[in-house]
């Protein structure tokens with residue numbers, strides 16, 4: 564599976580504020596780029612922290628891109644994937660509507676009742692790992708279901724786990740021209756961070772978009 568992480572940060576590396584409310588960091592040209600990237604992937608993944616904070620839809624904005632996917636024999640929108648050990652995704656989340664297939668990656672700590680409720684709400688529930696989701700195994704299950712190209716849209720906890728597991732191939736960061744600050748505000752890579760064996764990146768391109776800069780990297784082999 565090929566995995567590209569995309570996120571938008573402030574100049575000081577924050578994904579949102581200490582209140583964890585969604586901040587519009589990208590401008591319209593960058594959101595159009597994100598839409599193209601979604602259209603080029605089989606699925607778009609976020610953590611349940613992002614679902615609870617943003618209630619995202621994760622579908623395409625542009626009808627022409629949906630048509631192009633249909634012409635290629637693909638579903639009109641990429642599938643949606645939530646990393647959610649215990650099934651905290653609310654049953655009325657936008658991500659559970661019928662605009663696209665939605666996978667919930669859970670662990671053995673999800674209750675049978677919660678699993679049934681989420682399946683009744685339309686989700687395909689996969690289980691890998693005992694406490695937290697074992698991302699390596701869960702993504703292998705997705706791959707077996709035909710998902711070969713995966714875009715990750717955050718947040719910082721899930722992005723950290725994917726880097727820690729050596730699963731990320733490419734990283735795109737749009738740096739908007741603002742400061743958010745705050746020691747408790749989420750950053751691009753949170754979790755426990757790294758103290759050694761830092762993931763190393765090769766800068767592929769820098770592009771000015773709207774009033775910010777897009778940084779595109781390949782992730783070096785470890």
Ligand SMILES: NC(=O)C1=CN([C@@H]2O[C@H](COP(=O)(O)OP(=O)(O)OC[C@H]3O[C@@H](n4cnc5c(N)ncnc54)[C@H](OP(=O)(O)O)[C@@H]3O)[C@@H](O)[C@H]2O)C=CC1
Nearest residue numbers: 570571578579583610612613648696717718719720721724
């Ligand atoms: N500017 C941008 O581009 C973006 C900004 N954001 C912002 O980021 C914030 C949310 O980020 P964050 O709080 O880090 O949440 P995440 O979206 O990264 O979700 C983290 C949650 O995923 C679950 N999880 C399950 N298994 C794992 C695993 N193996 N590794 C990591 N997480 C796992 C955990 O919950 P559990 O144990 O219950 O399963 C964990 O708390 C919001 O403020 C949102 O607005 C988010 C995306 C993009």
Ligand SMILES: Nc1nc(O)c(N)c(N[C@@H]2O[C@H](COP(=O)(O)O)[C@@H](O)[C@H]2O)n1
Nearest residue numbers: 571586587588589617619620621622716
């Ligand atoms: N690329 C980008 N720029 C920003 O400024 C953002 N705030 C985000 N957030 C991500 O986009 C998701 C919302 O998706 P929908 O519009 O609901 O489809 C949000 O959940 C973050 O993952 N991204």
